[in-house]
Amino acid sequence: MINVKGLVIAERDVGESAKSVTLLTGAMGCIEVYVRGGKKSKKSISSTQLFCYSDFSLEDKLDSRGDIHYYYNSSEPIKLFYNIRLDAKRAALACYFAELLLFSSSCGDGSGEVMRLTLNTLYMLDKDVDDIGELERLKCVFELRLLCETGFRPALVGCHVCYKHLCPEMHFNMKTGQLTCPEHTDGVDALYDIVFDEVQLFAVRYIALVDQKQLFGFKISEKYLEWLSGFTGRFVEYHFGKSFDTLKFYKQL
Ligand SMILES: [Zn+2]
Structure with a gap:
């Protein structure tokens, strides 16, 4: 599990209920994060919208090729930049x-x-x-x-x-x-x-x-x-x- 502060700069639907987001972070550059049930989950909805800045807790998993994939676990919103939207x-x-x-x-x-x-x-x-x-x-x-x-x-x-x-x-x-x-x-x-x-x-x-x-x-x-x-x-x-x-x-x- 890793904790990182990130800003959502892109979001994409994956299948019917999931989505993935691109987070801009200061420590890790840009990372892709898969959000299970992301389109419907109340738990993730505010933090995974475009331009939301949050403290994320992510699971990191290695695949068979040695690439790391990140999965959303939980988040604490820091700044939602609501007025921009x-x-x-x-x-x-x-x-x-x-x-x-x-x-x-x-x-x-x-x-x-x-x-x-x-x-x-x-x-x-x-x-x-x-x-x-x-x-x-x-x-x-x-x-x-x-x-x-x-x-x-x-x-x-x-x-x-x-x-x-x-x-x-x-x-x-x-x-x-x-x-x-x-x-x-x-x-x-x-x-x-x-x-x-x-x-x-x-x-x-x-x-x-x-x-x-x-x-x-x-x-x-x-x-x-x-x-x-x-x-x-x-x-x-x-x-x-x-x-x-x-x-x-x-x-x-
Ligand atoms: Zn000169």
Whole structure:
């Protein structure tokens, strides 16, 4: 028997009465858990719904090939993120975050930072967020920081040639993740070259580098938020090599 805190990021029906859920955990990455009678059982119903965060007690069994399978035993809900499910736009954004998590390599390495980022973002999303700009801000933070925590953190401290920290314009290469000052832009691949002004650079640096405790503590104007959302969306598409249907759905609402 093992005990682990986990957040449900996917659920699937198995046969007529059972289901399986994917749990994001800080200690074990993503794990699949089989819930016997899961569709009807009152015992498991609140903890095994999408976006519920609970303390799970699981049975682990080895099969003949040496793979471990996890079975639900009991759970104690910690946070149900109930408000997210009450609002279509917020629910759609949370589904996009879940799809990113399932697709990202975070499912393999058990990163505590990914867990922390996800819970902190859902706590923000669970508050009364009526402002569409605030939802966009959460989207930008989650997209960029998730990539940072899963091995794609760009080198944003300064120009990669002369280490200059700040210029009115800095070139960012999407492919290499490096910054270049205007003096050293020779050879920048135009296709992957994005020019940051100082505000844009500050916003991207902040999200990528600040301690997670302060991650949501910045303000941004409507104009720059629109730019930032385009940038972080492109960053995700570039590194994951695909676009996400859940994002398209969120944008349509
Ligand atoms: Zn330079």
